[in-house]
Amino acid sequence: MSIGSLSSAGGHFRRLTSAQRNAFLAALLAWSLDALDFFLLILCIPAIAAEFHTKASGVALASTLTLAFRPVGALLFGVLADRFGRKPTLMINIVCYSAIELGCAFAPSLTALLILRAFFGIAMGGVWGVGAALTFETLPTEGRGVFSGILQEGYAIGYLLAAAAFGLLFQHIGWRGLFLVGAAPALLVIFLKTSVEESPVWLASRGKRADSATKPPLLANLKAYAPTFLFLIVLMTAFTAFSHGTQDPYPTFLKQQMHFSPGTVGLLAVIYNIGSLLGGFIFGGLSERWGRKRAIITAALLAIPIAPLFAYGNTPLLLGIGAFLMQFMVQGAWGVVPAWLTELSPAPVRAIFPGLAYQLGNLLTSQNLYLQTSLAERWGNNYSPVILGTVIIVAIALAVVTSFGRESRGTELTAG
Numbered sequence: 001m002s003i004g005s006l007s008s009a010g011g012h013f014r015r016l017t018s019a020q021r022n023a024f025l026a027a028l029l030a031w032s033l034d035a036l037d038f039f040l041l042i043l044c045i046p047a048i049a050a051e052f053h054t055k056a057s058g059v060a061l062a063s064t065l066t067l068a069f070r071p072v073g074a075l076l077f078g079v080l081a082d083r084f085g086r087k088p089t090l091m092i093n094i095v096c097y098s099a100i101e102l103g104c105a106f107a108p109s110l111t112a113l114l115i116l117r118a119f120f121g122i123a124m125g126g127v128w129g130v131g132a133a134l135t136f137e138t139l140p141t142e143g144r145g146v147f148s149g150i151l152q153e154g155y156a157i158g159y160l161l162a163a164a165a166f167g168l169l170f171q172h173i174g175w176r177g178l179f180l181v182g183a184a185p186a187l188l189v190i191f192l193k194t195s196v197e198e199s200p201v202w203l204a205s206r207g208k209r210a211d212s213a214t215k216p217p218l219l220a221n222l223k224a225y226a227p228t229f230l231f232l233i234v235l236m237t238a239f240t241a242f243s244h245g246t247q248d249p250y251p252t253f254l255k256q257q258m259h260f261s262p263g264t265v266g267l268l269a270v271i272y273n274i275g276s277l278l279g280g281f282i283f284g285g286l287s288e289r290w291g292r293k294r295a296i297i298t299a300a301l302l303a304i305p306i307a308p309l310f311a312y313g314n315t316p317l318l319l320g321i322g323a324f325l326m327q328f329m330v331q332g333a334w335g336v337v338p339a340w341l342t343e344l345s346p347a348p349v350r351a352i353f354p355g356l357a358y359q360l361g362n363l364l365t366s367q368n369l370y371l372q373t374s375l376a377e378r379w380g381n382n383y384s385p386v387i388l389g390t391v392i393i394v395a396i397a398l399a400v401v402t403s404f405g406r407e408s409r410g411t412e413l414t415a416g
Contacts, residue, residue: 016139019197024119024147026188026196027131028154033185034127035158036165037101038066040182041117042268043166043251044071046150051175052110056252057373062114063248066121067240067366070350070359073125076308078352081126086134086199091189093130098186105179107168120342125362128338130353134403137201145292145409148339149284156276156331159247163273167266191293225346232341235405236361238398239337241368242300245390246310246330248369249376253383257376272323279328291407292340299332300398311384326391333398343408357403 016024041048049059073093081089100120107113132151139147165178173180250272252351254265279299287295308327309322338354345353372390376383 007028015143020138020140021318022191022195023197023199024050024135024151026090026192027135028157029188029191030090030131031129031151031154032157033094033188034097034124036161037120037158037182037185038124039159039162040101040153040165040175040178041066041104042248043162043265044178046251046255047170047175048110048113048307052113054110055377056256057370057377058110059113060248060369060373062117062175063244063369064366065114065118065248067087067244067362069118069121070125070362071356073122073127074129074355074359075125075352076122077126078129078349078355081130081133082202082349082352085202086130086137087196089190090127090130090134092194093123093126094188094192095186097127098183101185102178102183105176105183115255125359126355128358129352131231132342132354133202134196134199134340136339137199138197143288144339144343145288145295145336146281146285148287148337149280149282149335152284152335152337153277153331155243155282155334156273156280156327159276160270160273163266163269167263167270170262170266178351224350225353228344228346229353231405232344232353233360233364235401236341237357237364238394238401239334240358241365241390241394242303242398243330243334244297244362245368245372245394246303246326246387248390249372249383249387253376253387254319257383258319260316268305268316268320268323271320275324275326275328276331279332282335283332284335284339287336287339287409291409292336292343293402293405293407295336296333296340296402298401299329300395301401303329303395304392307388307395310391311388331337340405344406347384 013021045056045059048062049056052059075090077093080092097120100116100123104113104116104120107116135147135151136144165181169181182191251265251269254260254268255262260268267328283295283299286298288296303326306322306325309318310326311322313319313322337358341354341357368390372383376386379385
């Protein structure tokens with residue numbers, strides 16, 4: 001990362017008002033801690049499988065259910081955010097996912113855990129769209145790509161925190177203890193309540209919302225903007241296959257195929273999530289100069305030559321280098337997503353469109369981890385060819401889909 005990039009980002013951040021800064025931090029933390037709770041399960045799949053006497057693919061169904069139910073949360077919390085405001089909806093959202101994570105710590109059976117993770121998916125599904133709407137309706141247009149890169153990397157921050165907790169604490173408190181730690185995000189509600197203001201764009205449009213006779217219903221809005229909505233769903237299907245396809249099977253690959261200790265797995269996860277953070281930050285900034293599309297396509301295609309090292313490195317050092325570079329590119333592409341989806345979404349449905357399209361993409365790829373794990377188990381716990389094939393296919397697909405999108409850099413976000 002160049003000193004110039006750091007200076008530019010620092011300059012953008014210093015120019016924010018306290019209200020803008022707090023809104024951005026609240027959305028970043030909400031998404032980071034949500035991702036923490038999601039990845040605690042991903043890291044603990046082998047341990048949970050051992051306790052419940054099942055295969056890793058059986059526990060991987062928990063991830064499938066989480067991803068499959070996220071569109072329900074995106075729709076539910078998106079509607080609430082459009083009607084009652086971004087701030088109170090985000091507060092309710094955080095309480096919900098924290099409480100469900102706490103419940104997972106006491107799951108008496110795999111069936112109970114699977115049910116809880118489905119409900120967790122509903123809660124998780126609302127956070128991204130509501131947080132992005134609050135952020136980009138509050139922040140100035142200038143520097144939106146930089147803030148997009150930082151905001152999206154809340155996901156990598158959450159994964160990094162989960163990896164650190166796993167590496168440091170798992171041997172002492174087990175997977176149930178880690179889920180207890182995962183309930184801590186509920187404390188973020190205090191910051192939201194006391195320090196964050198409502199979106200000025202939502203407040204400006206509140207008068208229009210009061211006249212319900214002139215406001216088109218959700219279904220009418222979806223029909224009116226159907227081409228844009230369908231494109232966003234296809235785009236996010238490619239994006240979620242890119243991220244979950246490279247991230248979710250990797251800890252199990254390191255544990256079961258490479259036979260690394262929990263400490264080594266945790267350390268490698270920390271390393272590749274540092275790569276994620278840098279990639280999202282740098283490509284988010286580059287999208288301000290290159291445009292959204294060029295930044296995404298470049299990051300996606302650069303992942304392909306890294307794939308053999310990522311999947312076939314035979315030492316912790318080689319795998320660490322490969323994973324760092326891979327997640328630099330994966331999250332580099334993802335760093336542009338919050339800004340691009342928000343810019344492409346019509347004002348009347350800005351809290352619903354990005355989040356719902358994102359989570360429908362998750363629904364369409366929700367079987368990925370289960371299929372990847374099942375295929376690897378069929379080949380004697382050999383994850384390498386599965387991971388390699390995934391990277392090549394989804395990177396090309398993402399680049400092609402992105403090329404059909406509309407460039408939106410510099411778009412002004414107005415009230416609906």
